[in-house]
Amino acid sequence: MHEIQLHNTLSGKVEPLLPLKPGQVGMYTCGPTVYDYAHIGNYRTFVFQDILRRFLKWRGLKLNHVMNLTDVDDRIITNAAAAGVGIREYTEKYVQAFFADCKTLNIEAPEHWIRATDHINDMVALIQKLQQNTYTYPSEGSLYYRIAKFKDYGKLSKVDLSGIQAGARVDNDRYEKESARDFALWKAPKPGEHFWETPIGAGRPGWHIECSAMAMKYLGETLDIHTGGIDLAFPHHENEIAQSEAATGKPFVRYWLHAEHLLVEGEKMSKSLGNFFTLRDLFAKGYKPSALRFALASVPYRRQLNFTFDGLQQATSSVERLRNFAARLKSEKFPVGNQRGMAERIAQAANDYDAGLSDDLNTARALAAMFDFVREANIAMDKGEFRQGDVAAALEFLESFDKVFAVLQDTDGERLKELGFGSGEGGVDDAEIEKLVGERQAARARRDFAASDRIRKELADRGIILEDTKDGKVRWKRK
RNA sequence: GGCGCGGUACCCAAGUGGUAAGGGAGAGGUCUGCAAAACCUUUAUGCGUGAGUUCGAUUCUCACCCGCGCCUCCA
Incomplete structure (x- = not known):
């Protein structure tokens, strides 16, 4: 086990993670504003948070993870009014869509998923x-935060701030403010x-106050x-610090982590460029x-991620390689005993894997450790040197x-179905597959390869890939 | 203009002061009845450009070029 190191925006350095209470971590992650479906850029950040979590x-750390859902802001108020419904009713659809998307992407539920509108009293108190x-x-009628005092x-x-002049173009607000950078804590109703x-x-809360109030309510001061x-570092998180520390006199957050943005084909994702994707678009x-x-x-979280369809295809292949390996490990029968040195090799790979993730969540490094092992184990299997006694450790x-990483379980079909994709029909159940595989095996046994290939083709057309293994058995998977 | 991130093979990408991980793709091959999977070989004397430090730089310093982000709502 390596010491966990994380890049702290506050210091600009990679630092060892030393929780306030040893063994426990209180973590707050900024969730979505539920005025529309979240896009893949949002999910880049949410997946990063999930990997961290x-x-x-x-x-082995005991985690208390809080994620907020911003369900009151200008866009929500505008859109809800346009739709002629209350904001709660308007946001509910997108809240549910967000939960469903997270489930589809194997993003774990945090300990607390909380909504801003359920915490108005906490914000008022703050x-x-x-x-x-x-x-x-x-x-x-509004209340502002006086930045000059902090x-x-x-x-x-x-x-x-010295270069910022009141009245410069940063001042888009119609309200009177002492200084251009001052921000609203509480907004008078229009x-x-x-x-x-x-x-x-x-009135209603300003944007920043919810995170300060809710984070401290659930995780302490x-x-x-x-x-x-990364875009939230300023002004959102900066303002959170100002609010929280001015209220408590204590440091608000010990480690600030920011995910870089996702680009699409090298450009900023935007609706006007037509390169804007939700998960549903991709599915x-x-x-x-x-x-x-x-x-x-x-791609490590502090690097901009250039999203492309080619890249998505590459990821598809990478996941398949890992799943193929897992399937081989589980289905093939190896000679009894243990291969000399294999236990040590597995331990080394696991160690390298941990070293990668411990190094500020260097997922690329961790994956390299995984793939190195996959190749070496495959070689051993091809040579007939891999032994049954090593299977358990490899699986572990x-x-x-x-x-x-949460990508090995072949449950994509089920998860998509839950989201409403991939009609239930056309699916082949296991019993039917086994039956056809049996028929094909019989055909092969009598060297009727025309019939054998016909069955394989039929299954392939229905999304089932067959693989004949060395020991004469057949392994199948869904495409 | 200020602050920040980055430019490594066809694509994605790790990395170190001592001579370039890993994945994908392509080509050839082994295995296979044929496939698939797997494996092997192959694709950067080279890491944006120029100069400097050094015995030695992709890795350090400086300058420059290019891409992107934030500075205003934004994951």
Whole structure:
């Protein structure tokens, strides 16, 4: 086991992870704003968070992971009003879609999935605390945060406020503010808008306050890890720090982790460029969830990931190679005993794998360790040197790999079906496959290869691939 | 302009002051009744460009070029 090292945006360095309470990690990850279906760029970040989550758990840390769902913001209010429904009703569809997408991508549920609108009181309480500490000022019914009073402002994103002049183009807000960088904690309601009646007045929360309030409610005033997309570092996370630390006087977060963005064909993904994809768009084109997860996970999170369909195809092949190996390990019968040196080799591969992930979640390195082992074990099997006694250890390594990567289980079909893709019909059940395989084996036995190939072709057309193995048996898989 | 990330083979990508992991793709081959899978060989004297430091640089320094992100809502 290697020491877990993570890149902390706060220090700009890779640091050893030393949780506040040894053995336990409190982690807050910024989730989606549920005004529409989340896109693959969002999922790049969510998959990164999931890899982090799974890795920490696999390493035996007790994890308390909170993910928020932002279900109140300008876009939601606008869209809900346009649709003539309440914001809760409007967002529900996208919340459910998000949960379904996560399940499809094998993104584990965090310990707490929470919604902003369920925590208005917590936000109000936090704002009141800021009022007491005189970090706020009112203006036209709204409440603003006075950045000038928070001397550490900019420590996360390294922004230099000295160059920012009030009235510069950053000031798009219609409200009166003391300084251009000041941000709204609580927004006065506009006519017809959804609002909450609270001790600090009628209105709705500003964007940043929800994360401060909810993170501290569930994880305490100082949390170990907070993550999100790189774009959130400023201003969102910077403002979270300002709010939280001004209220408590304590460090808000010890490790800030930010995922780089995903590009599509080298360009920023945007609806106007026509390179904007949701998961459903890709599944409709026939790509598998496991392939997308692999594609998103295989590039280390601090690198921009250039998403291409060619890359998705490459990921598909990589996943197949791993699954083929797992299937071979499980189905082939090897000679009894243990191969000399194989146990040590497996231990070494597992060690290299752990070293990769421990190094700031270097998934590419971890995968290389996995693939190295796959090749070596295949060679041993081809030579007839691999022994049955080593199967268990090899499988154990594969399982530990999949605890984090989660791509080996061949459940793509089922998961897609749950999402509404791939009609139930046309599927071939196992019994029928076994029956046809039996018929083909009989044909082969009497060297009737025409009949044999006909059956293989028929199954192939229905998505079943047959592989004849050395020991005369047949292994099949779904394409 | 400020802050930040990156430019490694056809594609994705790791990496180190001592001579380039891994995956995908292509080509040839082994195995197979034929396939599939697997395996073998092959594809960067080269790591954006130029200069410097060094016995030695892809790895360090400087300059430059190019791509991308943030600075305004954004994963």
